[in-house]
Amino acid sequence: MNAKRSKKKVVAAMADIHIKMGDRGKMREIFEEVSDHADVLVICGDLTDTGDEDEAKILADDLRYLQIPVLGVLGNHDYEKGRQKMIKQILTENNMTILDGEAKVVADIGFAGVKGFGGGFDQYMLSVFGEDMMKSFVHEVVNESLQLERALTRLDQEHPEIPKIALLHYAPIKETVAGEPEVLFPFLGSSRLAEPLNRGKVVAAFHGHAHAGTLEGATTEGIPVFNVALPVLKKSKIDCCYYLMDV
Template sequence: MTSGSGQSEAVVRVAAVGDIHLSPDCRGLLRPSFETLPLCADLLLLAGDLTRHGTVPEAEVVAEEVRGLGIPVIAVLGNHDYHSAREADITRVLSDAGVTVLEGERVVLPVAGGKVGVAGVKGFCGGFAGRSAGEFGEREMKDFVRSARRAAEGLHRALAEVSADGCGARIALTHFAPVPDTLAGEPVEIYPFLGSYLLAEAIDEAGADLAVHGHAHLGTEHGMTAGGVRVRNVAQPVIGRAFALYHLPFANPASSPGSTDVRGVET
């Protein structure tokens, strides 16, 4: 890619996958593909549901798949990773393997002469504009919606920090979907359990150049927020390969959200 001046345009090569659902019986399944990553990618994003049932032995398998790849690995956990209430232990196992696990936080990486900021949160469900749960009624309902709101607030805060850090490429990493576009193919009855419009609001308000999520196995890869930020569903059943690869040109971090062109590259 070149700029209008004819000079080469710096890009960050983003590999991403979610919903790999590893367990001890599939040890080594993804390692051969992951070992090719230094040849084609600058970082690997893991979009949650890394395990089947959220157990430590499963997390240890994930850790060995991504240990020592030679590029940064950034992850969020998914609902499966929370199933056994061992999410803190799973985070520790992954961290010990060199994975940066985010939950309402951000990481800034030096890449291709610029800075890439990744803001991550698991997210939660609740539905999308016009068909979403409201913070009203029983305590259980209020708690449900507040969980979605807290997740979105964490993502907003982390993305704002990324912009303040002067990052030329800003990525929102979640497990739950921020938009319904990437759910196409899933039964519409379960859309409210697959994501929340609050995540998209956070992305558009704080600013991002790319949003990556998983969770929707029967969904669609490509989508976009109302503010024009490209969204990619990288659940492995959707992308059909070990990882998807995107080329994200560096942009002026002060530019409007979504103004960066995101190009998908087949792997």
């Protein structure tokens, strides 16, 4: 039987750091600072700006200044050039865990992550109907939701005693994209991503992607959801470039 957790842990979360070719050293001070305040850091996608592996190498160099574990998911910008596998490999080789339907326990917390996808929210969710291209669009978020569900289920089965956190890039609820033009909502996330959060009873979910969105919201079952895109954190007057949460 596993021992009980001795104390709460602190999770730092950010997203949409969009590392560019001229950004060498940009994250160094931030990583040094967050190491003093948190037990683990999560970065929810758009790690690079144009999906270039050289941008990933610049981020990898700055990761050396991080003294705590770091996990994350890829975002749509990381897929731009079709080099997402190379980006994942570069960051993995530099001690960052990239989750893509996987689960991992760090600091006595279970993390499950997927990129997610669009599709709209609530009664305006797109359905699997019509042309093949429309069906493919909807199937993408359905598959992402299923991957998240499986990862959370594995955590439940193998580590039922620890809290679970979900990492996404796309939003699982409408509330945290509020502030963006409503015509963009179908491309910013999907309520299908909230279903695994509710069933898995996660303690929180973090995402990014919606730069003009809102920091906090909750699923229909009361699961806290946080949009930690850097522009949102700055707009919300967060002290630095990360959100801190006790777990």
